[in-house]
Amino acid sequence: MCEHMRPASAFWSFRENISPSALSVTTDGKHTVVGTQNGLIFLNSRGRPLWFNKKIRKVADVSVSTKSGKIAVGSSQKVLYLVNLKGEPIWHRELDSSVIAVSISSRGNLIVVGTDLGKLILFDGKGKKKWEVHLSNSDFPVNSVDITSDGEFILAGTDYSHLYLYDSNGSVLWSKETGSAVLKTCISSNGDYLGYLTSDCKFSFCVKNSRMLWENTFDSQPLWIDMAQTADFVSIGESSNKVNLYNKSGRKVWGFANESSRMGVMASGGGNVILGNKGGIFNYSLEPYLKRLLTGCKRSIIKATEENLDVTESRKIYDVASKNFSNANFSQFLINIHKARNLAREARVIESDSVPSERRLERNEVEEDPIVPQENTEDEMMAKLVQLAEMREKGILSEEEFIMAKSKLLRI
Known part of the structure; x- marks a missing residue:
């Protein structure tokens, strides 16, 4: 089929002397959280900064819960933070290893953390640790974690070339070898569908029981992936200046050329994509x-x-x-x-x-x-x-x- 690639203009851009290390966007796409080595920035629907929290340093990952108005922030300084939409701290917890990935449930009552020493940890909304597991009994980093909206299912991918699905009680539902390191993961709102990106330039799309529906091997290593809450489509940053959408059956259905970016996320509502690079954050609409x-x-x-x-x-x-x-x-x-x-x-x-x-x-x-x-x-x-x-x-x-x-x- 035809490429459907077209140059696109950003709906808004935030151009400052920053180097983003993490991005998260609310379900409706109206607010964006940007993590940097020097703090946390919160942008409004027009890309204007509402606040800048400089007390939280070396942000490795962020995850915003739209319904609860809470933001989980993981720091490589071995700290997990929970802040509100005003940037005010709710609580923080010191860990024994650096945080690489975080994900918060829709109600903000569950927060999952992946660390650089292979730990997968679940906290409740008050900061109490519910359980902790050592994936593969190894110290390979947990590169990516995702929790479903209701908090029932947790997806984790590791540098050890393994993918795991846990329930909220800490029981592993399955694990699978992926052949290469898992770099990024994504999961639908109810957990019926999931996707993962590996270091061998491959994206895989599966159902909840781990059965693969389709996979796609790219010519070069994609940078990021994300999934609409309904799993009707996934967005893949195939390069620094190209984003494509794929439907449930693995068909490329739309795409656009963007300003050079090395990271990205999609609003789970499916309305827009947020891209980031040194010196800028860009919002692209998926309305077409x-x-x-x-x-x-x-x-x-x-x-x-x-x-x-x-x-x-x-x-x-x-x-x-x-x-x-x-x-x-x-x-x-x-x-x-x-x-x-x-x-x-x-x-x-x-x-x-x-x-x-x-x-x-x-x-x-x-x-x-x-x-x-x-x-x-x-x-x-x-x-x-x-x-x-x-x-x-x-x-x-x-x-x-x-x-x-x-x-x-x-x-x-």
Whole structure:
């Protein structure tokens, strides 16, 4: 398919004599936390600094909880801090090793920490240590940690080439060898999907049980990854001046050329990407791609309507999603557009005279990216097989329907 690469102008930029060491952005994308060796900076929706906390030094990672208004800050000086949205300290805890990665739950009641000596530690919102484990019983650094919105699942990747999924009680649900050091991780809001970037230029996209849906090996080492809360797409900083978005089936669906940056994060609501480099922080809007999702859903509803199917509920939710988009409430937009798309799909499945598996297959062919024509390549075939397997796992397709649809696809 075509590259869809285009130069983009930053929605705003913050240009100061700083060298960011960590970034975090609120779910709605309206506030950005910047960590540096000299302190913590909090930017508003226009990229203007609201405060600068110079007491917290050598920031290694930051994570902001939008709902609770709390920010977890990990320092390489072996300290974990919790501050409010005014930059005022709530508490701090001294550790026996340097913090590399932190992640805070949506309600701010759980904070996970990864250290340079292989420790994975969970604190509650009051600073009490709930548990601590030594990953792989080795001192290889824990490079990345992520906790789901409800705090039920914790993802951790290490320099020891291992990936772990823990529950909030400290029980390991699984671990897997990754072949190369895990540099970055990301996880959906409910933990159903996760992704990880390894030092061999590879990104992998999995479901909760660790089964891989797809992977992509790049020509050069990507710099960062992040995932929308619904997992509808992931953003990958493929180089210092290129960001691309990939959907659930691993297809590149959008991208843009950006000002040179070495780190980045995406608002989990999916509305924007924050990039950072020495001397500047940049905010890029993802509205053009989200508008495509809106257009694609509308086309699906129109197609179902033309087939005399009942899309009343789908149209209602679509209208809500459209208002979400107009109000820049991208977090709710992603949830509702996903729901509207599913309702349109189910209407077509239930009402159609065709074999259910065939209708579902057709729906997947046209809805993933209706604006971009698909090619009958091995990659596209694999993407469709992955979609069918995912539908079977979720109970949307029965085993018999899965086999029928798979057979039809392989005959194409």
